[in-house]
Amino acid sequence: MNISKISMRNITRQKKRSFLLGGAIAFGIFIIITIGSFTAGMTETLKENFTSIMGGHIYILGTETLESGRIVQVIGDTEDLERAIDTVDDLVEEYHVRSQVRIGEIIYGSKSTTLQVSGIDWKKEQLLKDTLSIAEGSLDNIETAGSLVIPEKIAEKLGVIPGESVLIRMDTVTGQKNVGEFTVAAIIQEQDSFSFISAGYTGMDYLNELIGLEPDEYQYLNLHLEDIEKMDIAAERLVTELEKTSLVETGEEDEEEGKDRSHGMMLRGGMSGISADEPWEGTKFSITTLNDIMEPVLQLVNILNIVSLALFVILMIITMVGLINTFRMVLIERTKEIGTMRAIGMHRGSIRSIFLLEALYLALFGAVAGILLSFSTTIITGLIRFTSDSPLGLFLHNGRLQFITSPGSVIKVVVMLSIMTLVAVYLPARKAAKLKVVDALRAQY
Amino acid sequence: MTVISLKDVHKNYPLGKTEVHAVKGVSFDIESGDFISIAGPSGSGKSTILNMIGCIDTPSEGIVTINDTNTSDLKDKEITNLRHDVLGFIFQNFNLIPVLNVFENIEFPMLLGKNPAPKDEREEWISHLMEEVGLGEWKTHKPNELSGGQRQRVAIARALVTKPQIVLADEPTANLDSETGASIIELMKKMNKEYGTTFIFSTHDQTIVDIADHVIQLKDGNIIENRRTQA
Ligand SMILES: Nc1ncnc2c1ncn2[C@@H]1O[C@H](COP(=O)(O)OP(=O)(O)OP(=O)(O)O)[C@@H](O)[C@H]1O
Numbered sequence A: 001m002n003i004s005k006i007s008m009r010n011i012t013r014q015k016k017r018s019f020l021l022g023g024a025i026a027f028g029i030f031i032i033i034t035i036g037s038f039t040a041g042m043t044e045t046l047k048e049n050f051t052s053i054m055g056g057h058i059y060i061l062g063t064e065t066l067e068s069g070r071i072v073q074v075i076g077d078t079e080d081l082e083r084a085i086d087t088v089d090d091l092v093e094e095y096h097v098r099s100q101v102r103i104g105e106i107i108y109g110s111k112s113t114t115l116q117v118s119g120i121d122w123k124k125e126q127l128l129k130d131t132l133s134i135a136e137g138s139l140d141n142i143e144t145a146g147s148l149v150i151p152e153k154i155a156e157k158l159g160v161i162p163g164e165s166v167l168i169r170m171d172t173v174t175g176q177k178n179v180g181e182f183t184v185a186a187i188i189q190e191q192d193s194f195s196f197i198s199a200g201y202t203g204m205d206y207l208n209e210l211i212g213l214e215p216d217e218y219q220y221l222n223l224h225l226e227d228i229e230k231m232d233i234a235a236e237r238l239v240t241e242l243e244k245t246s247l248v249e250t251g252e253e254d255e256e257e258g259k260d261r262s263h264g265m266m267l268r269g270g271m272s273g274i275s276a277d278e279p280w281e282g283t284k285f286s287i288t289t290l291n292d293i294m295e296p297v298l299q300l301v302n303i304l305n306i307v308s309l310a311l312f313v314i315l316m317i318i319t320m321v322g323l324i325n326t327f328r329m330v331l332i333e334r335t336k337e338i339g340t341m342r343a344i345g346m347h348r349g350s351i352r353s354i355f356l357l358e359a360l361y362l363a364l365f366g367a368v369a370g371i372l373l374s375f376s377t378t379i380i381t382g383l384i385r386f387t388s389d390s391p392l393g394l395f396l397h398n399g400r401l402q403f404i405t406s407p408g409s410v411i412k413v414v415v416m417l418s419i420m421t422l423v424a425v426y427l428p429a430r431k432a433a434k435l436k437v438v439d440a441l442r443a444q445y
Numbered sequence B: 001m002t003v004i005s006l007k008d009v010h011k012n013y014p015l016g017k018t019e020v021h022a023v024k025g026v027s028f029d030i031e032s033g034d035f036i037s038i039a040g041p042s043g044s045g046k047s048t049i050l051n052m053i054g055c056i057d058t059p060s061e062g063i064v065t066i067n068d069t070n071t072s073d074l075k076d077k078e079i080t081n082l083r084h085d086v087l088g089f090i091f092q093n094f095n096l097i098p099v100l101n102v103f104e105n106i107e108f109p110m111l112l113g114k115n116p117a118p119k120d121e122r123e124e125w126i127s128h129l130m131e132e133v134g135l136g137e138w139k140t141h142k143p144n145e146l147s148g149g150q151r152q153r154v155a156i157a158r159a160l161v162t163k164p165q166i167v168l169a170d171e172p173t174a175n176l177d178s179e180t181g182a183s184i185i186e187l188m189k190k191m192n193k194e195y196g197t198t199f200i201f202s203t204h205d206q207t208i209v210d211i212a213d214h215v216i217q218l219k220d221g222n223i224i225e226n227r228r229t230q231a
């Protein structure tokens, strides 16, 4: 108590010096926590955005080969799949079946642009309905055949308003051209529909007809899990069960084979109509998880985190050198005082503690300042709303950057800082403790 | 009762390749409750002897005993405890802790012990001591706000706060004007009478020697006079 009081007050003896050291520590802490919050927030945002776009966490895509050898995207025999799905039913919150036109040309009068159109079973996709934020029109009659939801950007480009008809030119599953007529039912806000990709939604039955699928057929089955942490477990169960009866591809296999096939069916959707090298029997399933898709992102995040950690360590090493020098100076400045305290009856260990505590308090003050600075920076930056066509689109959460500061990472950084500080100051502290009392008392200061 | 006893004590300091023979075989006893002056010109060995009595330095030869304990047998921890429990120190340069105020400086040694007295008891005793040394109004002042004489009064209170048997004061008046110095010696004498504490102070000022019960005169590391005036 005596010791901590003296240590605390000693910090204020050389205010400028303490301020500079504390400031350097604050800066280092600020950098690492801010970058950490940014990457954590970005990861989370990407996960949420992907989940929303893709309609779930686990994506099952079916492909079959026709007698002609053409590959067709469809889940034809659902029996095997249903059996597999039973094994994960306890983990699933919602099932979403979808068909999709990867690149359609939407035409209104003399204007046209490209649009991805997902065929939705509106009765089942409550989550999607909840997340779409409607700018114009409504989802009330969305189940009417040919009703279409388009993003604001597309609507502006075409000059179309709800209630008007548009044409969409698309490829069928077998690679033929087809055109369908749609009625714009609703226009949705960009921020909430992830503007980096222009995605429209329509009823699945209607879209199936246009792309050459039966009304009850679908291309994707997406599982929205209750607990995102169970993703890999669920995917594994699915693969194990499906492999008993069918051909299965997973995101992981691609990795192992080292082939540069992009994960998931985001890009593979374009495979329709291509001829297969080796035709296969029945439905081949491709199972991809959000984790597979996130993997390159997570790798990038890891690199960023390592870089920021390295930066932090370098900054801290420089700071620690400053700290060591400061405490060497402190040792000289307070030699007589140390001699006095020892003469009066203070033990060596207490002298050492005074030094160590003083350095620790300084570091912790710096850390608190850095943490507060980081908090205010991320909060203020998080308030900025980016425009809908910002290239950052995919990284935005409702048009804003998301920052997530986990208490665990803050504690980790503070513990690291404390250990480094104590190690740095240990030698001067020990030297102070080992001073001979007579010599210390005879010192100039 | 003899509290301190020196037997044929020598102290050599290395000086380049040779040695300085600062204390050349000194023996004397100190009786409990005495007010002792160690006098002598500069360089005669006063500080060296006080440091050895104060257990902050060790003799090169000979024995220093405090309460029949040979101090050279003790480990650093035991010596530190002995300094804390038995001895009090007053320094020429006052040596107060600059970050602590008057009250805290006086309280400081009390908090170093194993079982510090409870807070209210401490406060009562320290307030009493502050009154005794005439600093009742200066409780919350920092040392740099005090005059030299006031600082030395704080130091006296600090030296007495643990109720030590012996207080050592190496030239406590050397940094004070003669009037203030005399008042400090008087205060020490008053405390010596009141609490029965043994005081040993060094000085090269012959005018303040006479107040002592026991005078040890040094010259060039030897005792030239060892006179006890009181029976
Ligand atoms: N640490 C040391 N190293 C070398 N020589 C020393 C040391 N301390 C004291 N001396 C020498 O020992 C002798 C006695 O010194 P001491 O300090 O005991 O004298 P003093 O009587 O206290 O003098 P003063 O009145 O000046 O304080 C002197 O010659 C001094 O130079």
Ligand SMILES: [Mg+2]
Binding pocket: B046, B047, B048, B170, B171
């Ligand atoms: Mg001296």
